[in-house]
Amino acid sequence: MSYIKIDKLWKRYGDTVVLEDLNKTVERGEFITIVGASGCGKTTFLKMLLGTESPTGGAILLDGIPLVAEPSEERGIVFQRYSVFPHMTALENVMLSLEFEQSPLLARLFGGARKKARQTAKDMLEAVGLEQALHKYPHELSGGMQQRLAIAQSLIKQPRILLLDEPFGALDPGIRKDMHELVLKLWRELNLTVFMITHDIQEGFYLGTRLWVFDKERIDPHAPEAYGAKITYDLPVGQTDDALLQRIDQSLNQTEQKKETLHHGQ
Amino acid sequence: MKRLINQEPNRVARWLLGLLPFLLLLALYVGASNARLAENPNDKLLPSFDSFGSAIERLAFEPSRRTGEYLFWQDTLSSLQRLGIGVALSASFALAFGVLTGAIPYVRANLSPLMTAVSLVPPMAILPILFIVFGLGELAKVMLIIIGIAPFLCRDLQQRVMEIPDEQLIKAQTLGASSWQIIQRVILPQILPRLITSVRLSLGSAWLFLIAAEAIASTDGLGYRIFLVRRYLSMDVILPYVVWITILAFFIDLLLRLLSRRCFPWFHAQTGNN
Numbered sequence: 455m456s457y458i459k460i461d462k463l464w465k466r467y468g469d470t471v472v473l474e475d476l477n478k479t480v481e482r483g484e485f486i487t488i489v490g491a492s493g494c495g496k497t498t499f500l501k502m503l504l505g506t507e508s509p510t511g512g513a514i515l516l517d518g519i520p521l522v523a524e525p526s527e528e529r530g531i532v533f534q535r536y537s538v539f540p541h542m543t544a545l546e547n548v549m550l551s552l553e554f555e556q557s558p559l560l561a562r563l564f565g566g567a568r569k570k571a572r573q574t575a576k577d578m579l580e581a582v583g584l585e586q587a588l589h590k591y592p593h594e595l596s597g598g599m600q601q602r603l604a605i606a607q608s609l610i611k612q613p614r615i616l617l618l619d620e621p622f623g624a625l626d627p628g629i630r631k632d633m634h635e636l637v638l639k640l641w642r643e644l645n646l647t648v649f650m651i652t653h654d655i656q657e658g659f660y661l662g663t664r665l666w667v668f669d670k671e672r673i674d675p676h677a678p679e680a681y682g683a684k685i686t687y688d689l690p691v692g693q694t695d696d697a698l699l700q701r702i703d704q705s706l707n708q709t710e711q712k713k714e715t716l717h718h719g720q
Numbered sequence: 721m722k723r724l725i726n727q728e729p730n731r732v733a734r735w736l737l738g739l740l741p742f743l744l745l746l747a748l749y750v751g752a753s754n755a756r757l758a759e760n761p762n763d764k765l766l767p768s769f770d771s772f773g774s775a776i777e778r779l780a781f782e783p784s785r786r787t788g789e790y791l792f793w794q795d796t797l798s799s800l801q802r803l804g805i806g807v808a809l810s811a812s813f814a815l816a817f818g819v820l821t822g823a824i825p826y827v828r829a830n831l832s833p834l835m836t837a838v839s840l841v842p843p844m845a846i847l848p849i850l851f852i853v854f855g856l857g858e859l860a861k862v863m864l865i866i867i868g869i870a871p872f873l874c875r876d877l878q879q880r881v882m883e884i885p886d887e888q889l890i891k892a893q894t895l896g897a898s899s900w901q902i903i904q905r906v907i908l909p910q911i912l913p914r915l916i917t918s919v920r921l922s923l924g925s926a927w928l929f930l931i932a933a934e935a936i937a938s939t940d941g942l943g944y945r946i947f948l949v950r951r952y953l954s955m956d957v958i959l960p961y962v963v964w965i966t967i968l969a970f971f972i973d974l975l976l977r978l979l980s981r982r983c984f985p986w987f988h989a990q991t992g993n994n
Contacts, residue, residue, distance in 0.1 A: 504890065525890050526894065527896040529894055531891060536885040537888075539891075539892075539906060540986050540987075540990050541909045541984070541986050541987070550892075550895060550905065551895035554892075554896045554897045554901050561897070561900075561904050561905045591985070591986045591989070594989075604891075607891075607895070611895055611896065
């Protein structure tokens with residue numbers, strides 16, 4: 455049995471079809487990057503993985519069991535922004551999930567348990583390179599450091615799936631490169647299963663083991679909402695040439711352009 | 721020459737510019753007062769600073785001949801006590817209300833419309849009801865402050881709770897938090913500095929309701945004294961009292977601002993306000 459099975463997955467909002475009939479299987483330890491034109495359902499798909507949206511039809515199965523329709527510990531998430539808690543220091547941010555787990559009523563740990571949780575959190579922060587910033591608040595950290603913190607915060611729970619929603623979209627190119635190294639290192643060391651949305655197709659080719667392209671195969675000019683997006687490419691990363699990359703880029707641009715003209719026509 | 725909107729006064733200029741209107745106002749008063757007093761030494765409308773001084777001395781530093789109390793301090797204490805109790809109770813209630821309605825959709829659906837309706841009732845219109853129900857004692861006055869500011873605080877805090885980014889609530893859930901844990905560790909600590917901001921905004925109304933209640937039924941308090949001496953046209957008492965109330969209001973606001981900055985530095989860094 456496969457680790458994650460996406461089974462005849464549909465998503466509609468009223469008459470608008472967002473995603474139509476997705477069927478995929480994902481094995482444990484895969485790193486899937488998702489690219490696509492804006493409005494092609496990437497984020498909707500991620501939200502269904504996360505549990506904040508539920509499928510209109512079909513299901514996403516984890517070890518054969520459909521995912522619960524609310525966020526849970528099985529799934530870790532890093533958003534582009536607002537991923538960390540502004541009122542806690544880096545260390546408190548990372549300790550938080552341990553406190554949730556061990557102290558249902560007060561959500562705070564004391565004495566020996568607190569010491570142990572601190573140490574675990576410290577180790578995690580060291581793994582993402584934040585050992586210098588344990589007692590800093592998020593507003594004292596740069597954008598890249600905040601995202602490191604968000605990753606550490608998620609990984610301490612050892613989630614079965616890690617979801618990254620354009621996590622490096624707001625960062626400078628140089629810092630983005632460091633973050634790529636970090637994510638790859640953690641992915642290898644902790645044997646994570648990762649889904650990552652990105653705008654940057656180069657990033658997609660560099661990072662994952664598999665690249666999914668979300669795109670609309672058909673657009674009806676009279677009813678642009680009638681057809682949803684599908685996964686038009688499912689490529690193993692590392693075996694692609696530049697020509698293919700350009701072709702994908704072009705087809706995505708075409709979808710964007712078609713949409714634009716439709717909008718202007720209206 | 722830079723555009724006007726790009727020219728910033730330096731520190732000294734800022735102080736002087738800020739001080740100037742106060743000095744002008746003061747000069748205007750002294751001029752008008754002198755003119756009136758020259759014509760009629762018994763004029764009561766714009767008393768001289770000497771009569772302010774003697775009025776303050778009589779009320780603040782000499783025991784009252786009738787009760788033996790220092791009226792000025794007694795009035796201040798009574799008023800601050802009412803204001804403090806009223807604002808503290810309103811803030812505590814609003815905190816609980818705001819967090820629960822903001823965080824839990826079922827509670828919001830249940831209680832939010834009621835609070836909206838209640839907040840539309842003009843508090844002064846139900847002041848007689850308060851006096852009938854709670855008598856003429858302290859409770860009615862405190863209740864007027866609560867009824868006056870609690871609905872605003874409740875609605876404001878509910879809004880502030882709902883403004884906490886969804887991403888944070890989702891993140892907390894992926895970290896295994898229950899609803900109760902999210903309220904405790906994510907919502908409550910982030911809402912406290914916002915509560916202080918809301919309280920600062922509502923203090924003006926709190927003073928209004930306090931003075932209104934004291935004016936109508938009381939035996940002491942700053943508002944009571946002002947309305948009492950109005951009968952004798954005692955501007956020499958009224959004006960110092962008004963200035964004193966303004967000073968008190970200023971320092972309460974300053975205190976809350978400093979408290980917030982000290983306890984919640986992350987909040988002020990984040991929002992960029994001071």
